[in-house]
Amino acid sequence: MDALLQFLFSGLTVGAVYALVALGFTIIYNASEVVNFAQGEFVMLGGMITVFAFEAGLPLPLAALLAILVTSAIGVALNKLAIEPARGAPVVSLIIITIGASIVIRGATQLVFDKQLHRFPSFSGDDPIRVLGATILPQSLWVIGGALAVFVGLWIFFTRTLTGKAVLATANNRVAAQLVGINTGWVMTLSFGLSAAIGAFAGVLVTPITLVGYDVGVALALKGFAAAMLGGMGNPKGALVGGLLLGCFEALTAGYLSSQYKEAVAFIVILAVLFVMPQGLFGRKSTERV
């Protein structure tokens, strides 16, 4: 029982990171129907820039803020330079464009910074907290809390603010949104900035636990993509649940079955879900119009 709780704690921690990546996917997908494979790079940038700003003498909160701002600027640039010019391209082209962009970001990071692994200190110390016979790191609480806070913030943004509703309207029907006066180009820019900021925030939260290096983004993007699909693409609730579930699958597999095949089991579960529910857990059923 203690072991189970222990596995769940670590599962929820990584799961929260996957959920944040998946939320990033969701926001961009809703605004533009693009799955942005560079989403993992945003997480990496968040961690890397914080590390180097911190080591250059900035206080940690300021370094983190700087990282989030710079990363959102890069997200906006990605939209302006690569996604908007390719409007209307088929899915395969869009996948290649965003993967290409992720390779560019990785290459540039490696040039600007380095190829080493880095970390910075945890926000509130490294003394594990005992809960019912299991332990959890304070930083894990930061990660899980951060993911929940982002989710709630997004929920409020989408349901209570005009801007958020404009994003939803664009997601629902681009042309109709334009007709009622929504600047859909601006909505897309906002979405890329927002989702890059969320990715960078995830990177800031998790770096003290998992370390950061220029190439950690690929795995995160794949997991976040899988989590978003599991939950149902385009659904923020699905992204949160999908991410947390994926993290828990992995942790339980690693604990009870095999640590080598933890990712395999996660993917098998996802495939199984997709076979039964091809739209994911919370996805809307849609009929294709001809």
Added chain:
Amino acid sequence: MTGRKKWISLGVLALLIALLPLFFPSGYYYRVGALIFVNALSVVGLVILIGYAGQISLGHAGFAGIGAYACALAPEHLGLHPALALVLGAVISGVMAALIGKPILRLKGYYLAVATLGFGILVSMVLTNERALTGGPDGMNVADLGLRDLLRDMGWRLSGGEFWYMVCGVVLLVGAWLALNLFDSPSGRAMRALHGSEVAAATVGVDVPRQKLRAFVISAVYASVAGSLLALQNGYITPDVAGFMHSVEMVTMAVLGGVGSVLGAIFGAAILTLLPQVLTVFAEYEQLVLGLVMVLVMIFLPQGLLPSIARRLKGRDE
């Protein structure tokens, strides 16, 4: 594509393969050439899947991995001749594609992408983790094909580079010939009908799931044979051959050259194989440039390089 055009395409390809060595200043170029042909072979397979049938796969390197490791494992454990191991790998890949393709191909777009991605990751994970069998991340040796020694006994002396250049070139020609034949066959036409609209294809009597599965199996066999050739040629193989980045590379090559055309795909394979060779001079910038090329081509030449160039030459700008 008319019969005549098909033979012209094949003729041009054969001529290129035959004449290029005249310009090779050193043996190293044969190696690069053979590598291009191997990549081109798996990319021709993807043309059938993506270009003809309109389905995406982000896990095709998984099949290349199966082919590669079949050639590494079967001679050692089953005592099979490496050439037979290649066939065995192709059969395993085909059967596996048929089994997983049935449920997976019900999915569309990004869902299909994540499902195939999952398959590729599973294969590369097995290859990495089953250390006792595959040597883990360090990889394993692959037995020699033995054909070169046979040729030498017959009095035909070839360097390793020359030999593999020829073998891979011939296999690529055969692969391209089969793919071009498929293009015009009833099956190929049915596949291409899917690309336009699956619903429309179904209403004119195309068995949609069957044609999708057929394209998936055929492309898997292409990838598997390419993986086998790569393993045999290098005499050594690591799980990277089945990795996600290799899958992405394959799709990029296909789309870069022009996913609707076999020749275009071969062209794309040639460029993306050559690029890193050229860029090693600027090793630091290799990733940066590679990524930029991917992005820029997709934005400015969405039809792919070769079709866009061809159109421009014909003066039919869009």
